Amino acid sequence: MKPSGEILPPDDPRLADQAGGWRSAYLHVPFCEEVCPYCDFAVVAGRDQLASRYGKALVAEIRSAPDWGPLDAVNFGGGTPSRMAPELLERILQELSSRFGIRRGAEVSLEANPEDWTLQKAESLVTAGFNRVSLGAQSFDTEVLSYLGRRHTPARIGRAVTVARKAGFVSVNLDLIMGSPPESPSSWTGTLRKAMETDPDHLSTYSLTVEPGTVLWKRVRAGACPPDPDRQAERWEEADRESARAGLVRYEISNAARLGHPCRYNLSVWGQGEYLGFGNGAHSFRDGRRWENLRGLDRYLDAVESGRSPNHRFELIEGWSAETERVLLGIRRTAGVRIGRAGEALWKSARGRELRRAGVIGLHEGRLVVERPLLTDEVSRAILSMPPPENAELGKVFAPES
Numbered sequence: 001m002k003p004s005g006e007i008l009p010p011d012d013p014r015l016a017d018q019a020g021g022w023r024s025a026y027l028h029v030p031f032c033e034e035v036c037p038y039c040d041f042a043v044v045a046g047r048d049q050l051a052s053r054y055g056k057a058l059v060a061e062i063r064s065a066p067d068w069g070p071l072d073a074v075n076f077g078g079g080t081p082s083r084m085a086p087e088l089l090e091r092i093l094q095e096l097s098s099r100f101g102i103r104r105g106a107e108v109s110l111e112a113n114p115e116d117w118t119l120q121k122a123e124s125l126v127t128a129g130f131n132r133v134s135l136g137a138q139s140f141d142t143e144v145l146s147y148l149g150r151r152h153t154p155a156r157i158g159r160a161v162t163v164a165r166k167a168g169f170v171s172v173n174l175d176l177i178m179g180s181p182p183e184s185p186s187s188w189t190g191t192l193r194k195a196m197e198t199d200p201d202h203l204s205t206y207s208l209t210v211e212p213g214t215v216l217w218k219r220v221r222a223g224a225c226p227p228d229p230d231r232q233a234e235r236w237e238e239a240d241r242e243s244a245r246a247g248l249v250r251y252e253i254s255n256a257a258r259l260g261h262p263c264r265y266n267l268s269v270w271g272q273g274e275y276l277g278f279g280n281g282a283h284s285f286r287d288g289r290r291w292e293n294l295r296g297l298d299r300y301l302d303a304v305e306s307g308r309s310p311n312h313r314f315e316l317i318e319g320w321s322a323e324t325e326r327v328l329l330g331i332r333r334t335a336g337v338r339i340g341r342a343g344e345a346l347w348k349s350a351r352g353r354e355l356r357r358a359g360v361i362g363l364h365e366g367r368l369v370v371e372r373p374l375l376t377d378e379v380s381r382a383i384l385s386m387p388p389p390e391n392a393e394l395g396k397v398f399a400p401e402s
C-alpha cells in the first residue's frame with residue numbers, strides 16, 4: 001500500500017480533500033465467535049457453517065452491481081472477517097477486482113481478532129492481496145477484556161502484531177476501547193503504553209457506548225454502572241498525548257496514524273467519497289443516493305440467492321442535506337472542512353458566535369475546524385439545529401427504478 005506521489009501527513013487538508021474523490025468498497029462479514037455484550041452491529045455467533053454460502057452471496061451481489069470503479073480502498077469489516085477462510089476472502093477480492101478494478105497502491109484492509117490470527121492465515125491473506133489489518137485489541141488489561149467479553153489475552157495482541165508484520169502486512173492498526181467501568185486510570189495508562197510498545201502504524205481509540213438492545217444496555221438498565229463520560233474525556237486526552245509522543249498524528253477525533261498510514265477508507269467516507277457496501281446490513285453511497293442492505297443474515301441470503309436485490313431504505317442526499325452532511329462528516333477531521341454554505345451559516349449564527357467565543361470552532365484558510373475535538377458532538381448539534389435556508393432542496397426517500 002504505497003500511496004502514489006507525495007506522501008501527505010495524515011492531517012493534511014489536501015489529503016482530506018483528495019479523499020472525497022476516492023471510491024471504496026465495504027464488505028460486511030457477520031460471523032463472530034460470540035456476540036460481545038456492547039456490540040450492536042449486524043453480527044451472528046455460532047453460524048460459521050454459513051461462511052461458504054455467504055461468500056457466494058457476496059460474489060453474486062458484486063457481480064450484479066452497476067458499472068463503477070476503480071477502487072481506491074477495500075475494507076472487510078464486521079463481524080470478524082478473519083473468521084472466513086482466506087480462499088473465500090481471496091475469491092471475493094478477485095470478483096471486486098474484475099468487476100470494478102482495484103487501483104495500484106489501493107488500501108485492502110480487513111478486521112481481525114487476536115485470538116484467531118495465525119501466521120499461516122496472515123500469510124495467505126497477504127498473498128490474496130490484503131495489505132492492512134485492523135486488530136481488535138480493545139485493552140491490555142485482563143479484567144477489562146473480560147468485562148468486554150473478549151477472549152484473547154494481552155500477550156496475544158503483541159503476538160498478533162508480530163505475526164502481521166512477519167506475514168508482510170504494510171499497515172497494522174490497533175483498536176482500543178476506553179472508559180469501561182472496570183478500567184482504572186493506571187489500567188488505561190498501561191494499555192496505552194503496551195499498545196505503543198507494539199509500534200502500530202495506526203491507532204483507533206473509541207469510547208465504550210451503551211447501545212440500545214445490547215446485553216450491556218440491559219445490564220445498565222438493571223442497575224449496573226454505565227461508562228462515565230468525564231472519565232472517557234480524560235482517557236481521550238491521555239491517548240492523544242501518548243500517541244503523539246509515539247509519533248502518531250491524530251487526523252480524526254478517534255484516529256491517529258504514522259506518515260503514509262491513515263485509513264484511506266475512513267478518510268474517503270469522512271470526505272463524502274462514494275462507497276458501495278456488500279453483505280447484510282452494509283450501506284452504500286453513490287451519485288447522491290444512499291441505501292442499505294437487509295440487516296438480517298437469513299433475509300439477506302434469501303434475497304440474493306433468489307435473485308432479488310437486498311437493497312432497501314433508499315434516500316436522496318442532495319441540496320442542503322448533502323451540504324450539511326459534508327460539514328458534519330468533515331469536522332471530525334483535524335484538517336476540518338471547506339466552510340461552504342452550511343459552515344458559513346453556522347459561523348454567522350448566534351450559536352456559532354458562542355462556539356467561536358468559547359474557542360470551540362475556528363476558521364483556517366477557508367476551513368471550518370473544531371479546535372476542541374471533545375466538543376465535536378456539540379458542534380454537530382448546532383449544525384443540525386440550523387433551519388435550512390429558504391428554497392433549500394432537502395434529501396428525500398426515493399424508490400429505485402426496477
Ligand code: SF4
Pocket residue numbers: 031032033034035036039040041043078079080113136
Ligand atoms: S468481535 Fe467485534 S463485531 Fe464481533 S461481536 Fe464482538 S464487537 Fe461485535
